[in-house]
Amino acid sequence: MSTPTLLDAEPDTMARRLLVPVWNALSSRADALRRSLPPCPDTACGRYEWWRALDAEQARRAALLDRLNALCGHLAGRPALGYDPEDPLPPEALEEADGFVSEPVAALMAAYRARRADLPSARQLLRQRWTAASCGERKSRAR
Template sequence: MATFATTTDPALQPAPMLDELAEQLRLPVRAVLAERAARIRRALPARPGAPRARYTWWRSLSPAQARQAVILDLLDALHGHLSGQPAPGFAPDDRLPTVALEEADGFTEFASTVGVPGGVLAAMIDAYRRQAGVSQSDA
């Protein structure tokens, strides 16, 4: 008698749709970006909010600190974008910008703060890129 796989067999389950996968990635990617930003923020001198003081702050940074400050600004913008506050330079309807995946990739161990093992997040990012037709070199 022949046996047939059931639809509960994971090998026969259809791959999640791109939008569904993007939605599943938003929280862990946002957590990774937040943790990276927090670590950079702790390593830099306190960043003032007033424009004139901010200008002085920027000028006081070493080249390495300035690079980290630029990354911090990007991470903050991406975190806000993934939280529903569109960031300049990103389409408001782009719910998961490719650059957010780039910035999360390689730091996936931080996703454990939201209960997603780093290896799982890395696999999800890879699956999303494959489905979206984006290679790491394109991103």
């Protein structure tokens, strides 16, 4: 009998273990990008002018910085637009952390992705419930 490892754990346990290393990787990347860009003003008007003054490469880095900031916020419990609020570790966060984590963390990320792929998504579960409910409704109308 083999000893269970973290790679054999439930997806929720894996997600909790990955949260900090993934957040650290994204945060480090965001800090490096922030240092490579001119300071961004806090006001909406100033931010608009800041975006307009960026060249194409700076704008690309600024867009990536916004994405990384949103993902870091999501991982910290502040759901970001475009990401499922019920998902503590969106696939996009893992994608952005690829290549910026240690080998053991990368192995855990791969195992988490594989385990997660076996689970139905929330969207699939909702679709199944909606289909079952609407089919039951149609049957009762037909009677």
